[in-house]
Amino acid sequence: MLKIILAIAQRQWQVFTASNSLFFNMIFFPLIIFLIILFGIEKVLAVSFETRFSLFLIPGLLCIFIIGRSSRVGLSILKDYKGTIKLLRTAPISRGAIIIGLILGELLIQVITLLLFLFLIFIYYKMGSVLKLIIILLYLLIISVGFLAFYIVLIFMAGPKYGLTLNAFLNIGFYITSGAFYSLGKITLPFKFIVYANPLTYGVSALKYLFFGAQEINILLSSAILISFSLIALLISVALLNKKLLDP
Amino acid sequence: MKEKMIEVKSLFFRYKEREKLVLNNINLSIERGEIFGILGTNGAGKTTLLSILSTLQTSFSGALVISGFDVKKQPCQVRKLIGVLFQEPVLDESLSGFQNLDFYAKIYNVSDRKKHILKAADFIGIKNHLNKKVKYYSGGMKRRLEFARCFLLKPKVLILDEPTLGLDPVARRQITNYLKRINKDLKITIIISTHNPEEADCLCHRIAIINHGRIALVGSPTALKSKLHVNLVRIKAGLALNTIVDWLKEKDWVRNLVSEGSEIKFILFNPERNMNSLLNFISRHKVLSFGCSYLSLEDIFMNCVGGEIKC
Numbered sequence: 001m002l003k004i005i006l007a008i009a010q011r012q013w014q015v016f017t018a019s020n021s022l023f024f025n026m027i028f029f030p031l032i033i034f035l036i037i038l039f040g041i042e043k044v045l046a047v048s049f050e051t052r053f054s055l056f057l058i059p060g061l062l063c064i065f066i067i068g069r070s071s072r073v074g075l076s077i078l079k080d081y082k083g084t085i086k087l088l089r090t091a092p093i094s095r096g097a098i099i100i101g102l103i104l105g106e107l108l109i110q111v112i113t114l115l116l117f118l119f120l121i122f123i124y125y126k127m128g129s130v131l132k133l134i135i136i137l138l139y140l141l142i143i144s145v146g147f148l149a150f151y152i153v154l155i156f157m158a159g160p161k162y163g164l165t166l167n168a169f170l171n172i173g174f175y176i177t178s179g180a181f182y183s184l185g186k187i188t189l190p191f192k193f194i195v196y197a198n199p200l201t202y203g204v205s206a207l208k209y210l211f212f213g214a215q216e217i218n219i220l221l222s223s224a225i226l227i228s229f230s231l232i233a234l235l236i237s238v239a240l241l242n243k244k245l246l247d248p
Numbered sequence: 249m250k251e252k253m254i255e256v257k258s259l260f261f262r263y264k265e266r267e268k269l270v271l272n273n274i275n276l277s278i279e280r281g282e283i284f285g286i287l288g289t290n291g292a293g294k295t296t297l298l299s300i301l302s303t304l305q306t307s308f309s310g311a312l313v314i315s316g317f318d319v320k321k322q323p324c325q326v327r328k329l330i331g332v333l334f335q336e337p338v339l340d341e342s343l344s345g346f347q348n349l350d351f352y353a354k355i356y357n358v359s360d361r362k363k364h365i366l367k368a369a370d371f372i373g374i375k376n377h378l379n380k381k382v383k384y385y386s387g388g389m390k391r392r393l394e395f396a397r398c399f400l401l402k403p404k405v406l407i408l409d410e411p412t413l414g415l416d417p418v419a420r421r422q423i424t425n426y427l428k429r430i431n432k433d434l435k436i437t438i439i440i441s442t443h444n445p446e447e448a449d450c451l452c453h454r455i456a457i458i459n460h461g462r463i464a465l466v467g468s469p470t471a472l473k474s475k476l477h478v479n480l481v482r483i484k485a486g487l488a489l490n491t492i493v494d495w496l497k498e499k500d501w502v503r504n505l506v507s508e509g510s511e512i513k514f515i516l517f518n519p520e521r522n523m524n525s526l527l528n529f530i531s532r533h534k535v536l537s538f539g540c541s542y543l544s545l546e547d548i549f550m551n552c553v554g555g556e557i558k559c
Contacts, residue, residue, distance in 0.1 A: 007354035011340070014351075018342040018381070083338045090302045091355050092327040 008101025059207030060180020071167040073106045074151030099241045110144045143203040146230030149237035174200045184216040199229040253437045254278040259310035272461040285452030286441040293461040294441035298409045302332045331403030337390045341383040356401045368400040388419030408440040445546040473542040479519045483512045488533035
């Protein structure tokens with residue numbers, strides 16, 4: 001079973017690296033945005049914060065990157081469902097191996113690309129601690145698992161026709177209401193409900209704490225909510241994929 | 249007696265409860281090493297039948313056994329025996345032909361992968377293109393790569409859902425020739441769905457014509473052609489044309505009567521009973537030529553699906 005899982009995960013990686021558009025969208029384009037923010041925005045705005053403004057934006061940007069990729073993965077798995085996944089269902093392998101292989105492959109891609117960004121960030125801001133890097137990566141992985149699973153469920157339920165529109169709508173909603181670009185302490189009451197209902201808020205908040213020590217939501221609470229969200233989303237997505245693989 | 253490879257007994261299938269039956273009482277028996285065609289119009293139930301044979305659908309009623317294994321109870325055993333080709337090619341376009349084959353070699357735990365991949369690619373004639381990305385392959389080459397994937401897995405049964413759909417005549421002919429070759433050389437049982445009677449006629453040992461989820465006819469192409477009890481008749485009549493046409497018009501066993509120039513064409517029903525009467529009448533008139541043949545498989549197919557038979 002391990003061989004099958006690794007073969008499927010490796011195929012996901014091969015497709016990712018071989019597809020120019022995927023590589024461009026997932027690495028090159030976000031990298032450009034990062035560089036613009038790192039070298040440009042701070043100088044243009046020329047404002048003084050306790051924390052450097054570019055660093056303040058980093059947790060949100062990482063989360064936006066994760067969400068963007070997760071939603072694309074959801075769509076590509078849906079596309080694969082009528083192709084490679086359908087063919088794999090005629091192979092003498094377990095359904096579990098297909099699901100785990102797919103999710104593992106995507107997470108592997110996510111981790112490798114996130115590591116690239118983290119290295120850049122750590123070098124630029126002179127954050128020397130490897131432990132800190134590992135902890136941040138772990139949190140990013142939890143956010144990735146949650147949103148990857150969430151988008152798989154969402155796109156499979158919405159179908160290819162509405163999946164893309166729903167994706168775009170939800171992505172923007174998640175970004176705006178997550179505190180990625182502002183401090184949670186300054187938001188007014190009606191908006192607060194939406195912000196706190198957004199699971200990404202807890203991811204951004206936890207990352208803000210890890211990057212520059214700002215604790216907008218208690219780190220234990222945000223970690224607990226984040227882990228619960230990711231676990232629930234993962235369980236639902238595995239159950240859904242399993243059902244889809246058994247009974248199309 | 250030849251060994252049975254696939255046995256389908258009283259198979260019924262509908263996608264959802266209370267919906268119309270997509271497959272209605274299918275009974276089939278396919279022998280080892282046979283090329284078996286499933287001929288039907290779009291929506292007749294061909295793809296559904298093949299997806300059941302491929303173990304993708306298991307919520308059917310009835311019995312389906314492949315090489316002694318029950319598809320419902322032992323799908324994993326069945327999956328070890330089958331190779332499947334869907335209507336649309338399933339390939340990773342951004343990967344090379346070799347990478348595509350290598351992925352499935354790993355999935356099926358093929359030993360000495362490289363050797364077997366090259367052998368399969370060589371057999372199907374794409375060995376020199378293996379390092380190219382699949383997106384640069386022609387439609388025919390993509391299909392051949394899929395066939396190479398199937399051979400690599402050494403299936404006992406090959407299930408093909410309209411494998412020549414969308415291909416040009418040259419690529420179609422190539423695929424047909426490959427299928428004949430692998431059937432002959434490797435003794436693989438092939439089940440192929442198509443809506444092209446000509447293709448089924450030249451490729452298949454036996455054909456089932458499926459219409460609205462039911463099997464209308466099963467048999468070898470020759471047997472099917474003779475089964476319908478109709479003949480296509482052509483008479484070059486010369487001066488007696490009008491007399492013959494008038495006489496034929498009165499007969500209820502004459503259909504689709506067409507007269508063009510000096511030639512008369514029509515379909516003769518129940519030739520065993522009516523041919524003598526026709527010949528008696530013709531012999532009394534001066535005719536230049538007389539020809540009689542079975543209908544083509546396309547005509548048989550049209551007859552089964554309620555379409556018009558052309559003379």
